Amino acid sequence: MAGIAEPREITEQTKELRQAPAEDHFPPLGPLARRLERPEVLGYLMVAPALLLLIVLLGYPFIQAVWLTMLDKRVGVEGNFIGLGNYIDLWSDQVYRWTVMNTMIFTAVSVVCKVVFGLTGALILNQAFRMKNFFRGFILLPWIIPSVLSALVWLWMYDDTFGVISRTLIAFGLIEEKILWLSQWGIALTSIIIVNVWRTMPFFIVSLLAALQTVPKDQYEAAEIDGANLLSQFWNVTLPNIKHVLIIVTLFGTIWTMSDFNIIFVLTSGGPANSTHVFSTLAYQYALGAGKLGEGIAVSFTMFPLLFVIIFYRLYRMRRDPT
Amino acid sequence: MGELVLEKLGKNFGNVVAVKDVDLTVHDQEFVVLLGPSGCGKSTTLRLIAGLEEVTAGDIFMDGRRLNDVLPRDRDIAMVFQNYALYPHKTVFANMGFALKLRRVPKDQIVKRVKEVANILGIDDLMERFPKELSGGQRQRVALGRAIVRNPRAFLFDEPLSNLDAMLRVQMRVELLKLHNQLNATSVYVTHDQIEAMTMGDRIVVMLDAVIQQVGTPMEVYKKPINQFVAGFIGSPSMNFAPAKVGSADGKLSLEGQGFKAFVSSGCANGLGSYVGRDVTFGVRPEDLELGGDAGMDNTFEAKIELVEPVGSDIFLELDVSGTPLTARVNANLSFSEGEKITFTVNPNRVHAFDVDTGIAIL
Numbered sequence: 001m002a003g004i005a006e007p008r009e010i011t012e013q014t015k016e017l018r019q020a021p022a023e024d025h026f027p028p029l030g031p032l033a034r035r036l037e038r039p040e041v042l043g044y045l046m047v048a049p050a051l052l053l054l055i056v057l058l059g060y061p062f063i064q065a066v067w068l069t070m071l072d073k074r075v076g077v078e079g080n081f082i083g084l085g086n087y088i089d090l091w092s093d094q095v096y097r098w099t100v101m102n103t104m105i106f107t108a109v110s111v112v113c114k115v116v117f118g119l120t121g122a123l124i125l126n127q128a129f130r131m132k133n134f135f136r137g138f139i140l141l142p143w144i145i146p147s148v149l150s151a152l153v154w155l156w157m158y159d160d161t162f163g164v165i166s167r168t169l170i171a172f173g174l175i176e177e178k179i180l181w182l183s184q185w186g187i188a189l190t191s192i193i194i195v196n197v198w199r200t201m202p203f204f205i206v207s208l209l210a211a212l213q214t215v216p217k218d219q220y221e222a223a224e225i226d227g228a229n230l231l232s233q234f235w236n237v238t239l240p241n242i243k244h245v246l247i248i249v250t251l252f253g254t255i256w257t258m259s260d261f262n263i264i265f266v267l268t269s270g271g272p273a274n275s276t277h278v279f280s281t282l283a284y285q286y287a288l289g290a291g292k293l294g295e296g297i298a299v300s301f302t303m304f305p306l307l308f309v310i311i312f313y314r315l316y317r318m319r320r321d322p323t
Numbered sequence: 324m325g326e327l328v329l330e331k332l333g334k335n336f337g338n339v340v341a342v343k344d345v346d347l348t349v350h351d352q353e354f355v356v357l358l359g360p361s362g363c364g365k366s367t368t369l370r371l372i373a374g375l376e377e378v379t380a381g382d383i384f385m386d387g388r389r390l391n392d393v394l395p396r397d398r399d400i401a402m403v404f405q406n407y408a409l410y411p412h413k414t415v416f417a418n419m420g421f422a423l424k425l426r427r428v429p430k431d432q433i434v435k436r437v438k439e440v441a442n443i444l445g446i447d448d449l450m451e452r453f454p455k456e457l458s459g460g461q462r463q464r465v466a467l468g469r470a471i472v473r474n475p476r477a478f479l480f481d482e483p484l485s486n487l488d489a490m491l492r493v494q495m496r497v498e499l500l501k502l503h504n505q506l507n508a509t510s511v512y513v514t515h516d517q518i519e520a521m522t523m524g525d526r527i528v529v530m531l532d533a534v535i536q537q538v539g540t541p542m543e544v545y546k547k548p549i550n551q552f553v554a555g556f557i558g559s560p561s562m563n564f565a566p567a568k569v570g571s572a573d574g575k576l577s578l579e580g581q582g583f584k585a586f587v588s589s590g591c592a593n594g595l596g597s598y599v600g601r602d603v604t605f606g607v608r609p610e611d612l613e614l615g616g617d618a619g620m621d622n623t624f625e626a627k628i629e630l631v632e633p634v635g636s637d638i639f640l641e642l643d644v645s646g647t648p649l650t651a652r653v654n655a656n657l658s659f660s661e662g663e664k665i666t667f668t669v670n671p672n673r674v675h676a677f678d679v680d681t682g683i684a685i686l
């Protein structure tokens with residue numbers, strides 16, 4: 001009795017395989033293929049098309065724009081180099097200063113509202129209820145409709161004479177006289193913020209909903225047994241688990257809100273009396289309305305330092321987060 | 324204190340019956356293991372005790388207090404989850420102290436208690452780490468620590484070792500057992516691993532299809548399985564089953580199947596008498612097939628070796644007994660070759676027989 005017998009055929013086959021030199025299985029690599037095998041070569045090669053596209057479509061126009069802000073360029077006229085002249089002009093420009101404040105208020109209030117309502121919406125849609133999937137799809141509508149179209153509908157709803165909002169409020173006895181939604185700085189800015197929040201909230205809801213669904217159920221259960229009530233479950237389980245998505249979504253939200261153009265342009269075009277301008281609409285007005293290309297581009301450029309600070313601070317914090 | 328009583332406990336998910344008529348008393352300081360295949364209702368039973376699922380029928384009592392409508396946080400139980408369920412953004416210390424913090428225990432007492440428990444578990448140097456920075460075994464210890472810190476009336480374990488690799492699992496099993504001996508807390512432990520159940524449980528509760536099959540000490544369940552399912556589920560390799568007919572000769576009862584005839588020792592043949600002439604399922608554990616014996620003697624049969632499986636400590640032999648496949652467990656020092664013919668003797672005291680229709684044990 002000689003231990004455990006091995007099936008004969010398999011032994012023969014393995015022997016053959018072991019003896020066969022590697023060249024029999026794969027043809028040798030040519031010089032080009034050998035170079036491509038190196039990750040540093042292949043890597044750059046694969047990144048190249050995207051990089052080229054970025055340089056042509058973003059890098060070149062960007063540098064061109066930087067150059068333009070240093071010229072007193074007007075449409076159809078050769079510009080002269082004036083250094084930082086455009087920026088100095090802006091600093092003493094009342095409308096520009098007002099615009100900076102508008103953009104801050106508009107962005108801050110909008111983003112805070114979007115985060116709060118977006119998170120609330122996501123938490124509600126994350127519950128189990130009938131027709132859940134229908135509502136999850138339905139909620140996307142404001143975001144799918146082209147923003148100029150929906151802004152036009154809002155313009156009509158805000159209308160001083162025919163607007164459905166004022167009429168409805170009067171019908172319910174909530175107000176006595178029509179509100180002139182877009183004719184006064186404070187109310188106009190509020191109206192703009194409402195439309196902006198309404199339009200981008202679906203993005204917040206859907207992203208946060210997706211994040212909520214990745215929170216492990218057993219963490220809630222552990223917290224429940226540990227003695228956490230709903231609120232402390234939210235603080236100790238939900239929020240920390242969706243934190244990163246929340247930060248990214250807020251970051252994108254801030255960038256998009258700050259550079260929003262369509263809604264404001266359609267609703268007020270920066271009026272009344274230039275009081276509701278934000279960077280993008282003012283830049284448009286200076287560059288294409290008044291034809292002062294250099295100054296217009298300079299307006300949009302002043303957005304950059306702000307955005308840079310926000311983005312880098314957030315990313316820096318995220319990198320340092322040990323969890 | 325911590326006496327846990329389940330009375331006619333039931334849970335349905337829609338039309339699916341997950342747990343049915345579970346009656347069980349877990350005594351104070353007892354370690355009870357719920358054992359069964361996936362989907363048998365053992366985890367659901369545990370979650371009902373924890374309060375994570377709502378009871379459909381029956382009652383849960385802890386030291387006489389009805390728990391059905393008590394929130395999980397007020398049940399004074401702690402649970403260890405299969406995936407540890409640690410809070411990823413909290414340090415080990417914060418994870419372990421969380422329950423105490425929620426109960427507004429003063430900070431210095433939390434620190435003291437967490438340190439004590441960390442000491443017992445040997446994780447004192449991990450206090451400032453995050454779960455992500457721990458190995459599987461360390462995470463498991465933190466999860467245990469989080470439960471122990473609370474000093475609850477009962478511990479619930481939901482397959483706590485199944486995510487660890489084989490070596491660590493054995494090591495943690497021993498540690499858990501030592502810990503239990505040290506803490507002496509009432510524990511309910513869910514597993515599908517019969518080795519864990521056998522080694523850890525004061526008593527084992529075997530479940531199948533939402534129903535308790537048998538409750539008993541590990542050896543009771545092993546030696547006197549109540550039905551064919553329990554017999555087959557416990558023991559590795561599992562018990563051999565083969566169709567057989569009950570015969571009677573010279574006042575001795577026997578089980579006769581294809582290629583074998585096993586007499587049953589009269590001392591344990593009580594219920595078999597009424598089955599004479601009827602079909603039953605014959606059962607014998609692989610280790611109760613003893614090598615040797617002369618062909619032609621009682622309880623001896625000849626078998627052809629189909630496959631030899633050495634597992635180190637033993638050798639498992641896959642046998643062919645005139646068409647009936649059987650597995651035998653034999654001494655690893657012997658050597659065998661496939662195709663060889665050998666004789667085996669069945670120990671008449673260790674023969675099992677089961678009703679063909681109900682699966683209930685006759686012997």
